[in-house]
Amino acid sequence: MKLRPPSVPLITIDPYFSVWSPADRLTDKATVHWSGKPNTMRGSAFIDDVEYRFMGDGNAPAMKQILRDADAFSTTYVFEAAGIRLQTVFTSPVLPDDLYLLSRPVSYLELSAKSIDGAKHRVNIKLSVSEEICLNLKGEDEVVCETLTLANDIKSVKMGSVKQPVLGRDGDDLRIDYGYFYLSVKDGKVGSEKCEDMTFVNAEVPLLGEEGVLFTFAYDDIKSIAYFGTHLPSYWNRNGERITDEIVKAHEDYQSVSTRCREFSDRLFIDAVRAGGEQYAELLLLAMRQVNAAHKVAIDPDGNVLFISKECFSNGCAATVDVTYPSIPIYLLYNTELIKGMLRPIYKYARSEEWPHDFAPHDAGRYPVLDGQRYHGTDINYQMPVEECGNMLIIEAAMAVRDRNADFAMQNIDLLEQWATYLVKHGSDPDNQLCTDDFAGHLAHNCNLSLKAIMGIAGLAIIYEISGNKTKAVEYLRLAREMAKDWTVRAHNGDGSYKLAFDREGTFSMKYNIVWDKLFGTQVMAKEVIASEVASYFRHMRPYGLPLDNRSTYTKSDWLVWIATLANDREDFERFIEPLWKAYHFSPSRVPMTDWYFTDTSVQRGFQNRTVQGGLFIKLLEYYGFMQYPEIDALAKRSLQKEN
Numbered sequence: 001m002k003l004r005p006p007s008v009p010l011i012t013i014d015p016y017f018s019v020w021s022p023a024d025r026l027t028d029k030a031t032v033h034w035s036g037k038p039n040t041m042r043g044s045a046f047i048d049d050v051e052y053r054f055m056g057d058g059n060a061p062a063m064k065q066i067l068r069d070a071d072a073f074s075t076t077y078v079f080e081a082a083g084i085r086l087q088t089v090f091t092s093p094v095l096p097d098d099l100y101l102l103s104r105p106v107s108y109l110e111l112s113a114k115s116i117d118g119a120k121h122r123v124n125i126k127l128s129v130s131e132e133i134c135l136n137l138k139g140e141d142e143v144v145c146e147t148l149t150l151a152n153d154i155k156s157v158k159m160g161s162v163k164q165p166v167l168g169r170d171g172d173d174l175r176i177d178y179g180y181f182y183l184s185v186k187d188g189k190v191g192s193e194k195c196e197d198m199t200f201v202n203a204e205v206p207l208l209g210e211e212g213v214l215f216t217f218a219y220d221d222i223k224s225i226a227y228f229g230t231h232l233p234s235y236w237n238r239n240g241e242r243i244t245d246e247i248v249k250a251h252e253d254y255q256s257v258s259t260r261c262r263e264f265s266d267r268l269f270i271d272a273v274r275a276g277g278e279q280y281a282e283l284l285l286l287a288m289r290q291v292n293a294a295h296k297v298a299i300d301p302d303g304n305v306l307f308i309s310k311e312c313f314s315n316g317c318a319a320t321v322d323v324t325y326p327s328i329p330i331y332l333l334y335n336t337e338l339i340k341g342m343l344r345p346i347y348k349y350a351r352s353e354e355w356p357h358d359f360a361p362h363d364a365g366r367y368p369v370l371d372g373q374r375y376h377g378t379d380i381n382y383q384m385p386v387e388e389c390g391n392m393l394i395i396e397a398a399m400a401v402r403d404r405n406a407d408f409a410m411q412n413i414d415l416l417e418q419w420a421t422y423l424v425k426h427g428s429d430p431d432n433q434l435c436t437d438d439f440a441g442h443l444a445h446n447c448n449l450s451l452k453a454i455m456g457i458a459g460l461a462i463i464y465e466i467s468g469n470k471t472k473a474v475e476y477l478r479l480a481r482e483m484a485k486d487w488t489v490r491a492h493n494g495d496g497s498y499k500l501a502f503d504r505e506g507t508f509s510m511k512y513n514i515v516w517d518k519l520f521g522t523q524v525m526a527k528e529v530i531a532s533e534v535a536s537y538f539r540h541m542r543p544y545g546l547p548l549d550n551r552s553t554y555t556k557s558d559w560l561v562w563i564a565t566l567a568n569d570r571e572d573f574e575r576f577i578e579p580l581w582k583a584y585h586f587s588p589s590r591v592p593m594t595d596w597y598f599t600d601t602s603v604q605r606g607f608q609n610r611t612v613q614g615g616l617f618i619k620l621l622e623y624y625g626f627m628q629y630p631e632i633d634a635l636a637k638r639s640l641q642k643e644n
Helices: 099-103 243-252 254-276 278-293 321-334 336-350 385-403 413-426 447-467 470-491 512-520 527-540 557-566 570-586 611-624 630-643
Strands: 008-012 018-021 041-047 050-055 064-070 074-081 084-091 106-115 123-130 143-150 154-161 180-186 189-195 198-206 213-220 225-227 230-232 295-299 305-309 554-556 596-598 604-606
Touching (some): 008 084, 008 278, 041 074, 050 074, 050 084, 123 180, 123 213, 143 189, 143 243, 154 189, 154 243, 180 189, 180 243, 198 213, 213 243, 225 295, 243 254, 254 278, 254 570, 254 611, 278 295, 278 321, 278 570, 278 611, 295 336, 305 336, 321 557, 321 611, 336 385, 385 447, 385 512, 447 470, 447 512, 512 557, 527 570, 554 557
Antiparallel strands (some): 008 018, 041 050, 041 123, 074 084, 084 106, 106 213, 123 198, 154 180, 180 213, 189 198, 225 230, 596 604
């Protein structure tokens, strides 16, 4: 990978089990949680009894790092010292098309070494992991450690807090303080020690020949999600499976799992290059682990999959609709069951007595506790009615197209109808209400928000078409098209570009919501309108991308790729992608991919490690043609015939 990650993923399982290196060299800085708080791991190679560091800080001399590379699921470093070349491969197999591996809380580190000076050397490897891995912050509780011998001569050391407040609190800048961490290795020795006012667990093993050794990092959180009063397990242990057995399985299946990960990553890279170029492909490789690991896979009391997102560094909300919406391209590609798992909490909450409104809620809780909307509660002044109604309808339509089946949407068709009615009434010219892009304050008459309403109504038309109600399908698509024609007149700046708000002449904004018209082929908006809007964006480009709108120089990475996907040719698409690639490559903000940064400096404005980077996969989604469906083309033609 030519792209320099702003922060390098090492362990990426879920929002709590997360370790990153915020530096170019693995020995430059201590490892951290995605939030930037310490999650200290250290690695040493004892070469002929002399200690050298290959991971983290410490007093021993650092090995020389000669390579760092990454793909969708693995990060590789190569080091040299004292006549030895050491290769380390961190792998978190969070495959989105395999719920078991996606949820199994086990991550790998494989090490191998060879002599580069022709001499024989003794090499021993030692890994150490601090108590920070199982506490919100070091010292907040005492930890207890236990050594275990598992099957196949696997040695493991277990560490957890004394108090064990399982699912006891929720928040944003918060780490786990319950459950147990396990560091394991075969044919080695394990233990614990007190060092620098912290407890560390450690594992040591000799590195013989070039065969390599395998360490695993595992975390048993006991219960994963608090769901409207019930503590739920994850997917991997839904039937009472034990983490110690999973550690043994992980050692046994490492070769097959790593092969699957490599094949998945290679296929992703090749197809993404074909879809949008090498820089685009590298962005997808970097995003894959982050997006999957900012969710938690759980099972509800009825046995249904839940896929709970966390709004990382944006209030910590759980199952947020306007975070789900930008993330869906990756799961439309690989596993729509995960999208259903994101929507189930929203439907459950929307049907409860606690939700008083006739529009969709913003979220269902604050990670890891789902107990109702936390974003200003149900206060009408802080809701996002058009935003979330449009999001839910578009998401359901996209799933129905991808699955060629609208059964899931039809289970909640009464709510979808209700939300579409809200859009028909309020979406043509939204009043002063919040939307997902209101970083510069509330904005009435928002043109892009109106486009979301239009596409939400078109989405219900698609759902009805696929479910067999062709009369309602034509009716809703005709409504969407009429609104789009009116939008074109009122939003036009007069120079081929379109306004930020209907009453603000000479302004601009990213019209990313209309991308679904192109993907679906609904023909709601005239193609020349979209083409002239996209052409106008190049007048506003900055060194690191297109600003979100004229109010500031900051942008959003997900929306940037969506408007790039509106471009009709590959060259224009890459003109949008190159500055985004450079933003991550050169950014001084050493955090997991931020989606909100300044286009003149590449400095992070806010947010990091969020699931919305799943939106970067939208061009690949278009390339595969998964959103093209003959029934929609037929619907568009019938609607046009009726209109004429």
